[in-house]
Amino acid sequence: MSESARKDTPEQAEFRQYCRAWLQDNLPPDPPVRLPLSPLEITTSEQLDYLQAWQKKTYDAGLIGCDYPLECGGGGRRDCQRVANAEMAAVKTPFLPNVIGLGMAAPTVLFHAREEKKAELLPRLFSGEDIWCQGFSEPGAGSDLASVQTFAEKQGDKWIINGHKVWTSLAHFADWMILLLRTDKSHKYDGLSYFVVPIRSELGKSVTVRPLIKMTGETGFNEVIFDNLEVDDSYRLDEVGKGWQVAMTTLAHERGAGEMVTPRSGGKGKSDDKEAASVFGSSALVDLARSSFRNGKTAADDPVIRDRIMREIIREEGFKQSSRRARVQGLQDHPMRIPLQNKLLMTEIMQDVAELATEIEGAAGSLSVADPNAPAAGRWPLAYMNSFGMTIAAGANEVQRNILGERVLGLPKSK
Amino acid sequence: MAQPTNFGFGEEEVMLRDSARKFFADKLPTERLHALVGDDPDPHRSLEARWDPALWQQMMELGWAMLAVPERAGGMGLGAVAVVALCEEVGRAAFPAPLLATLNATYILAACGSAAADQAMAEIIGGTAVSFAAINRQGSWEYPDTDVTVADGSLSGQACYVQDAQKVQHFVVKARCGSGTGLYWVAADAVGVTIIPDAIVDLTRDQARVEFSDVAAIELSDDAVAALNQAMPALWTLQAADMVGAAEWQLQTTVEYAKVRKQFDRELGFFQAVKHPLVNVMVAIDQSKSLVYNAACAIDSEPGKAARFAHMANASASDAAAFASSRSVQFHGGIGFTWECYIHLYFKRQLHNQALWGDAAYHRTKLADMVIGPVAA
Structure with missing residues (x-):
């Protein structure tokens, strides 16, 4: 029996059996098109259709939203999402396309929306029929998120929204957006409010979505412009002026430190049952070093390269073991100490692995995805560039270090 | 065998860790530690070990030195997870005592699997502190390397960088024996043993070169590697x-x-x-x-x-x-x-x-x- 299975509650054990059996019979066919590396890089409707169909199927089978209440389309279970995730990871299912919906919008809606809105929004979010995106950053509000200027003005039961959001992943496919905006210009933090807004139906009218081109040449994120978008007051989450507190719920989940476990499917995310699959690719470095040359011999025999690969393998194992330790009550010095390090570590290990991989490739690391001779199909220099999206997004890592220094170490605030 | 998700860290381990933390904080807070080991800033200060043997006595009475001795040898047989919880506290207190040295020796003795090694562990239970004398002049960490040789059951040569050498009563000595390497049990005050303290940077330890001149020794293992x-x-x-x-x-x-x-x-x-x-x-x-x-x-x-x-x-x-x-x-x-x-x-x-x-x-x-x-x- 697997280690994780031995620690299951009766409910989890039964659910694990169910997931395992269901997955055995329902693995999806191979995709008809090449899939991107992450949901945030979905570019074609063929990719989206295939992935959406998979999400719908897993939701209908009860593998998504397991821990959410029955009334809002959830499974009403206790701590079972991680079970479904582990089972899906073990058989390497395709990833779930509605990643912002599942990871950020759903917990925020659950904790802050009116009851009838939860029932209206969450089932279609879980099934992937509605794709969600996140309207937080603006041209003038990045790490200093609370300085957003997109403004909502109250007119009767409606709000009229004007403004400009950027770095909006999936907006080109999205039906809904979680939106942090300003309802009062005289207070910075207390002048913010939080809405969920339908954008698909307003495209070409009061909402404009335009692609932004990343440094890699890929699209994938967008800018979104609101020109008198009218939204009913019932789509406001929590009270007027409480937007910052609601946004904290979203951000905690985005950074992997939230209360709800995000539904995940696919090879990313570790399987407890297999020899540790490398999440960040550090073990791929070994294979790469074996097939790359340096000073006339394989890079795998170069002592400097060996040392640097070991550093990354150790960091990745450390990250994994910290996630394990975070669940052992007696082994923590501060309850938020490990959870708040998640985003920092994940993104920096990923970045350093990609950088080292590109370096191991040597001269061939100069070849892009467009070159037929590029090792690993040009994946590593591309991954290295894309990794900056991760170290910058969700609060740049410099902001994460402020948060850790202030909330965990108790150092004075830097602003 | 798979690892338990909680590392095997349960209530017993929490209690051990907390009581150790309290013991060190009460008995040797940092200002007392500094007074004890930092009395003389002169790099040429005298080389005697600066520590409190009475506190070490109390630690042994608490059973900490025998934590890792297997139950078959009369010890507590606690897991390494409990032992590292204790060692973390030793480090937090920068505590000067041969506790890690003795715990280390325990793991080596337990791995020998001989009657002589079990007897040596019984001595640890009885209050003997032990250090592993293994490193050669070059400071090699490779298992077979040693500057000590054994002939007719007697050791000759030297072991360098021996930890807490002035605080322990016995050494586990690594020595070349024919074409192989063995492990031997030697009393620190045995005839032919000379302890020559190193002047070291760390104030919380003592370290020495130990010379062996035809020293009678008990074989613990004929396969040190x-x-x-x-x-x-x-x-x-x-x-x-x-x-x-x-x-x-x-x-x-x-x-x-x-x-x-x-x-x-x-x-x-x-x-x-x-x-x-x-x-x-x-x-x-x-x-x-x-x-x-x-x-x-x-x-x-x-x-x-x-x-x-x-x-x-x-x-x-x-x-x-x-x-x-x-x-x-x-x-x-x-x-x-x-x-x-x-x-x-x-x-x-x-x-x-x-x-x-x-x-x-x-x-x-x-x-x-x-x-x-x-x-x-």
Whole structure:
């Protein structure tokens, strides 16, 4: 029996059996098109259709939203999402396309929306029929998120929204957006409010979505412009002026430190049952070093390269073991100490692995995805560039270090 | 056998850790430690060990020296996870005592699997402190290397960098025996044993070169390499736990200083040039601590992976120790550079720790041999 299975509650054990059996019979066919590396890089409707169909199927089978209440389309279970995730990871299912919906919008809606809105929004979010995106950053509000200027003005039961959001992943496919905006210009933090807004139906009218081109040449994120978008007051989450507190719920989940476990499917995310699959690719470095040359011999025999690969393998194992330790009550010095390090570590290990991989490739690391001779199909220099999206997004890592220094170490605030 | 998700860290381990933390904080708070070991700043000070044997006596009465002695040999037979919890506290207190040395010897003796080794462990239970005398003049960490040879049951030669040599009553000595290497049990006061203390940087330990001149010895094992293959992961992991505990003290002490010390009308910790590196120290400690408990858990329940995980833990902890040391002195500013500020005690202990039983680069080299395979000749 697997280690994780031995620690299951009766409910989890039964659910694990169910997931395992269901997955055995329902693995999806191979995709008809090449899939991107992450949901945030979905570019074609063929990719989206295939992935959406998979999400719908897993939701209908009860593998998504397991821990959410029955009334809002959830499974009403206790701590079972991680079970479904582990089972899906073990058989390497395709990833779930509605990643912002599942990871950020759903917990925020659950904790802050009116009851009838939860029932209206969450089932279609879980099934992937509605794709969600996140309207937080603006041209003038990045790490200093609370300085957003997109403004909502109250007119009767409606709000009229004007403004400009950027770095909006999936907006080109999205039906809904979680939106942090300003309802009062005289207070910075207390002048913010939080809405969920339908954008698909307003495209070409009061909402404009335009692609932004990343440094890699890929699209994938967008800018979104609101020109008198009218939204009913019932789509406001929590009270007027409480937007910052609601946004904290979203951000905690985005950074992997939230209360709800995000539904995940696919090879990313570790399987407890297999020899540790490398999440960040550090073990791929070994294979790469074996097939790359340096000073006339394989890079795998170069002592400097060996040392640097070991550093990354150790960091990745450390990250994994910290996630394990975070669940052992007696082994923590501060309850938020490990959870708040998640985003920092994940993104920096990923970045350093990609950088080292590109370096191991040597001269061939100069070849892009467009070159037929590029090792690993040009994946590593591309991954290295894309990794900056991760170290910058969700609060740049410099902001994460402020948060850790202030909330965990108790150092004075830097602003 | 798979590892338990909670590392096997339960109530018993929490109690041991908490009582150890309280014991060290009560019996030897940092100012008393400094008075005890830092009495003489002169690098040419006398070489006698500075420690409190009465406290060591109390620690043995608490059973800490026999924690890892297997039950078959009359000990408590606790898992390595419990032992590292204790070692973390030893490091946090920078405590001068032959506890790690004796625990280390226990793991080696347990791996010998001989009646003589079981008898030696019975002596540990009876209050004997032990140190492993293994390193040659070149400081080699390779198992077969030694400057001691055995002939007709008698040892001759020298062992260098022997830890706590003035505090222990017995040595486990690694010696060449014909074409192989064996392990031997020798009393520190046996005829022909000469202990020549080193002058060392670390004030919380003593270390010596031990000379053996035709010393009668009891054979514990005729295959030191096999015994050490089994035991060394524990030594590396215990050492890493000591470093993690000491680094946590360095972090917390520096954080407290950064909250009160003001420059430019602000507390130091306000400045991101101070705040962010302190966060980086914390992250490095947490990574190492997690790897330490993982390695300890592997020793207890997944021995086939113990060496690999222990290399990871020790490499990570050595780097975290070096980092915590450098930042603790730097961020204390001018006062951090003086003898009166306690942080030098930890800086020096960490410097010693970092190279004990293999430094970070050594452990990464060994790990690479396991993960990638040896370098082609």
